[in-house]
Amino acid sequence: MAVPKAACSSVKAALAALDPLQAHDLAETLGQKQVHAIYPTMRFRRHRWDFLENHYRFTVVRDPLKRLLAVYTNRVEGLGILSHCRKIRRGRVHLPTEPDPDYFFQNLSAYIATSSDIKHHTLPTALFTGTDWSAYNSVFRTNEMADLGAELSAHTGRDVVIPHFNSSDRHLHLGDLSVQTQRVLRVLLEDEYTHIAPFFDNPFERRHVHAVA
Known part of the structure; x- marks a missing residue:
């Protein structure tokens, strides 16, 4: 799969x-x-x-975070996929086609609703692997x-x-994003990290534990 x-x-x-x-x-x-x-x-x-x-x-x-960050560096930044989005090109949706990472992830739901390409590449892993x-x-x-x-x-x-x-060509890391964007991604990826826990640790939990300590 x-x-x-x-x-x-x-x-x-x-x-x-x-x-x-x-x-x-x-x-x-x-x-x-x-x-x-x-x-x-x-x-x-x-x-x-x-x-x-x-x-x-x-x-x-x-890793769910790396997978999501790669959507930005490969699809958005590398291939410029949003510049081909019909809804944006025809003015039906007002979103920048070259958003910075913080804008993109903080408005990810809007981009998913606008671009089938972005939607396809950001769907949860479980939809493709099943849960077992x-x-x-x-x-x-x-x-x-x-x-x-x-x-x-x-x-x-x-x-x-x-x-x-x-x-x-460019690798994006969690630390490159604003605190607000990190909070958005933490909530967004919580269920996915639960599903994929046998294979990957949740980096947001590690950051939270360190902050508390």
Whole structure:
């Protein structure tokens, strides 16, 4: 199950190179748009999942804060996705297309309502993975792509290397944001950190404990 902004494009490209339905020489050169056209990212549906119980089932997850910050650095800042938003371009919604990080995250709900791209990439992880981690044979963190490659190699008998797509030139950190923005993100990501607790600690809890101490 693919999760947007969690090595999604990279994993799909690796699977395309293994897919007998794809020409091998073409699969190795597929771009991001092509792999998403071949393998659309779908929300988790239990009835579809149970049908595949005899398959090797895995997903890749990312720290929720880093995933959300990457939406800004990659989609907003890097690709300028908001400049193509029809609602903004036609004047139906008055939002800046090049917001600074604080403005973007403090007005995230407005951007989600305006841009389907922003909405898709900021939806909670649970909508794509489901809520039961035991349903998976393996769950990999985004820094474990070498492990995923080794696992896929073992299953397929092929040498699998996960390519690296969607790397942002700039990395945004929690400390780069205003205190008000940090408060907004803490509330926004609370449920997501509860869901993903087996794999990632909640950085807002650590900051709160340190502040109290």
